[in-house]
Amino acid sequence: SQKIEQNSEALNIQEGKTATLTCNYTNYSPAYLQWYRQDPGRGPVFLLLIRENEKEKRKERLKVTFDTTLKQSLFHITASQPADSATYLCALDRDDKIIFGKGTRLHILP
């Protein structure tokens, strides 16, 4: 069956360092992959989308990579700040819908 796995349930990173989150998937070949941020009690907020033919995408301090051979996406936040603390969800497209991974709770420590 198809699986989406985000490697860490929670991740603590010191302020100013780069946070790297991982999303792995199996038994599937998505055309694109998305990353969202979710704060407690709020809806997810779209951050970045990367297509299968793209290796890397950047937006300000955010960078996403997509390796279709490894079936993996990495999400990087550089120069991390306490305000970046949130749950980050990866999502893959499947049959006109997106399916979310379980998310990684990121804590940026001052």
Add this chain to the structure above:
Amino acid sequence: DTEVTQTPKHLVMGMTNKKSLKCEQHMGHRAMYWYKQKAKKPPELMFVYSYEKLSINESVPSRFSPECPNSSLLNLHLHALQPEDSALYLCASSQVGGRDGYTFGSGTRLTVV
């Protein structure tokens, strides 16, 4: 307008009540979605509307009844819910196919007593 607006923000209902959740967007999106999210879990897809027609029902119990009156509005009618249906209900919209990302509302926190 780049928002998806959901009302009410909070709802407490008894198991015999009938209530409705409402969602509105004015971004010109022709796909709209209902997701259910339990605490510390990812959002789970319930329904997809594409061009105002129901295109996906993820085997949701009939006590949840979606409706899409027009391209800007999405409703979720609730009847005879169970306490385990208590959750955050999220509405989202996107271009059909979703390949530019989804825009989510802030959700309705539903408690069934």
